[in-house]
Amino acid sequence: MKVGFIGTGVMGTPMASNILKSGYELMCYNRTKEKLSDLKDNGSLVANSVQELIEWSDTIIFMLTTPDAIEYTLLNKIKDPTVYGGKTIVNMGTISPSFSIKLSEQFNKYNAQYIDAPVSGSRKPAEEGKLIILTSGDPIIVDNLAPLFKTMGNKITYCGEIPKASMVKLSVNLLILHMMEGFSEMINFAKKGNIDLNILFEIILSGQVSNDLYRMKYQNYLNGEFPVQGSVKNGIKDLKLITETAKENEAYIPLTNLNLQMYLKAKELGYEEEDFSAIIKVLEG
Numbered sequence: 001m002k003v004g005f006i007g008t009g010v011m012g013t014p015m016a017s018n019i020l021k022s023g024y025e026l027m028c029y030n031r032t033k034e035k036l037s038d039l040k041d042n043g044s045l046v047a048n049s050v051q052e053l054i055e056w057s058d059t060i061i062f063m064l065t066t067p068d069a070i071e072y073t074l075l076n077k078i079k080d081p082t083v084y085g086g087k088t089i090v091n092m093g094t095i096s097p098s099f100s101i102k103l104s105e106q107f108n109k110y111n112a113q114y115i116d117a118p119v120s121g122s123r124k125p126a127e128e129g130k131l132i133i134l135t136s137g138d139p140i141i142v143d144n145l146a147p148l149f150k151t152m153g154n155k156i157t158y159c160g161e162i163p164k165a166s167m168v169k170l171s172v173n174l175l176i177l178h179m180m181e182g183f184s185e186m187i188n189f190a191k192k193g194n195i196d197l198n199i200l201f202e203i204i205l206s207g208q209v210s211n212d213l214y215r216m217k218y219q220n221y222l223n224g225e226f227p228v229q230g231s232v233k234n235g236i237k238d239l240k241l242i243t244e245t246a247k248e249n250e251a252y253i254p255l256t257n258l259n260l261q262m263y264l265k266a267k268e269l270g271y272e273e274e275d276f277s278a279i280i281k282v283l284e285g
């Protein structure tokens with residue numbers, strides 16, 4: 001299988017690197033070419049255009065941010081869409097269920113198979129090949145892709161027909177974004193009461209509410225540094241996708257609407273490119 005990978009950002013780079021390490025033939029494309037240099041040094045082919053990558057590949061994975069970026073890169077930039085005929089196209093980014101349906105219809109028109117496979121996890125699990133991969137689409141194609149998915153993740157869960165994987169992914173992110181805001185609010189509250197954070201973390205990280213997310217992030221709060229694993233920018237994007245989807249499905253999500261305002265404030269204050277745990281700076285401010 002020749003694999004094409006589009007979008008070598010925070011997540012895409014380690015994911016593509018793990019595919020390469022597992023022995024697949026790989027070709028990568030990214031808008032910003034500098035981000036491809038490590039992959040190239042390690043043996044990946046580099047495409048000069050998306051069209052070139054699609055022509056060369058059997059399976060095309062994309063790990064891009066917004067619907068606009070996806071439409072522009074995979075649809076608008078392609079001069080001859082017949083190039084998609086017979087190929088398997090895999091979205092691994094976080095998109096809305098309605099956009100996933102739109103992509104599926106579009107690629108089916110081009111006689112390509114579309115699979116939705118968003119991931120749960122951040123840069124560190126991506127580097128370690130320990131992402132959770134949620135899949136939707138034709139189960140036979142998903143099964144055939146399992147060895148490829150296993151190079152990037154250690155848990156692959158089939159969620160049903162398109163767009164269920166994206167719906168599950170947004171549901172999980174709704175909780176994660178609340179957890180980060182709640183953790184930040186607790187820390188800010190304790191600090192205002194002159195509590196030593198080491199004592200607070202000793203209790204939180206050993207008790208009932210201990211979890212991998214808090215274990216991964218608590219050092220950020222001690223160091224006052226928020227190196228990006230998942231950005232405020234992507235948090236805002238996901239919260240917007242969740243609120244739009246909730247409107248479509250008539251789901252009542254009052255705290256998520258408030259949380260979106262919190263993350264928008266973080267952007268306004270200039271923290272857009274920092275890790276989403278930097279939300280505490282909004283509270284401190």
Ligand SMILES: NC(=O)c1ccc[n+]([C@@H]2O[C@H](COP(=O)([O-])OP(=O)(O)OC[C@H]3O[C@@H](n4cnc5c(N)ncnc54)[C@H](OP(=O)(O)O)[C@@H]3O)[C@@H](O)[C@H]2O)c1
Pocket residue numbers: 006007008009010011012030031032035063064065066068069072073092093094095119120121122123229230231234237238
């Ligand atoms: N980071 C996480 O913790 C995490 C976890 C799970 C899922 N996700 C999801 O995975 C996806 C990628 O996340 P990431 O953290 O890797 O984001 P990122 O570092 O910001 O990378 C985004 C990628 O999209 C490309 N891109 C953005 N706008 C573009 C445009 N207008 N035209 C062409 N290319 C464009 C970027 O190209 P350039 O390099 O040229 O900017 C880059 O390759 C997102 O959907 C995110 O929500 C992220």
